[in-house]
Amino acid sequence: MVQKRRGNLYNPESKIPFNISRSKIDLFWECPRCFYLDRRLGVSRPDMPGWALNSAVDTLLKNEFDLLRQAGQSHELMKKYNIDAIPFNHAELGTWRDDNHRYIGASVLHRPTNLNICGIVDDIWIDKKTDELYIVDYKATSTNSEISLEDEYKQGYKRQMEIYQWIFRQLGFKVSNRGYFLFANAGKNRPQFDAKLEFTTSIIPYDGNDAWVGSAIVELKKCLDAPKIPNPSPTCKYCGYRELVRQEELAERAKVA
Numbered sequence: 001m002v003q004k005r006r007g008n009l010y011n012p013e014s015k016i017p018f019n020i021s022r023s024k025i026d027l028f029w030e031c032p033r034c035f036y037l038d039r040r041l042g043v044s045r046p047d048m049p050g051w052a053l054n055s056a057v058d059t060l061l062k063n064e065f066d067l068l069r070q071a072g073q074s075h076e077l078m079k080k081y082n083i084d085a086i087p088f089n090h091a092e093l094g095t096w097r098d099d100n101h102r103y104i105g106a107s108v109l110h111r112p113t114n115l116n117i118c119g120i121v122d123d124i125w126i127d128k129k130t131d132e133l134y135i136v137d138y139k140a141t142s143t144n145s146e147i148s149l150e151d152e153y154k155q156g157y158k159r160q161m162e163i164y165q166w167i168f169r170q171l172g173f174k175v176s177n178r179g180y181f182l183f184a185n186a187g188k189n190r191p192q193f194d195a196k197l198e199f200t201t202s203i204i205p206y207d208g209n210d211a212w213v214g215s216a217i218v219e220l221k222k223c224l225d226a227p228k229i230p231n232p233s234p235t236c237k238y239c240g241y242r243e244l245v246r247q248e249e250l251a252e253r254a255k256v257a
């Protein structure tokens with residue numbers, strides 16, 4: 001059942017820093033109206049079912065890289081892609097990855113807005129020569145097409161990477177503009193299932209630019225403080241659909257009355 005959320009709502013009068021996750025920044029980017037309805041008024045988009053297979057791939061990749069992290073060694077895939085790095089070992093890694101399911105991850109207070117910006121990373125690697133950090137995101141997929149970052153929906157992946165780069169810079173780390181997406185692609189061309197999926201893994205580098213993040217947070221704060229709901233996004237079909245439904249319902253009621 002869809003219900004209005006009562007807790008974790010933004011209160012413009014409160015002095016307590018309010019948590020804004022990476023995904024909520026993305027929601028604001030997509031549509032300030034949906035963001036405002038969610039964070040200020042407690043009306044969230046309906047939940048999506050969990051992505052259990054993706055989550056299993058994430059966990060197994062983390063386990064695999066954790067073994068190398070403890071040993072201070074590179075992964076074969078890093079060598080294949082000439083990435084001169086090892087998995088980063090840090091006491092806070094479990095918090096940044098939200099290993100304990102507190103759903104906040106790495107966080108930093110953005111003082112100009114009193115918003116606590118947070119995000120859960122999959123992994124971080126460190127360059128063996130320069131000590132720069134590389135933000136790493138694992139992605140599970142299943143496609144026969146060549147994997148790239150150019151599809152429309154993958155623009156969100158790039159923003160995700162840039163927000164994480166911004167957070168870790170704010171936390172005082174030396175972070176490379178380069179980040180890596182590690183894709184695990186489940187093949188679909190075997191003659192039968194045999195109760196197993198076979199994956200091929202690949203790495204796609206991405207050179208991020210986090211220059212937009214600070215100003216987006218300031219705009220997002222203005223949106224949260226606004227006294228009224230922002231207009232619908234002109235590119236989204238759903239508010240138009242909802243308005244048509246509302247008009248039809250009003251017409252129906254008028255007929256009955």
Ligand code: SF4
Nearest residue numbers: 031034232233236239
């Ligand atoms: S325009 Fe779309 S994204 Fe925005 S509030 Fe309406 S339904 Fe949500």
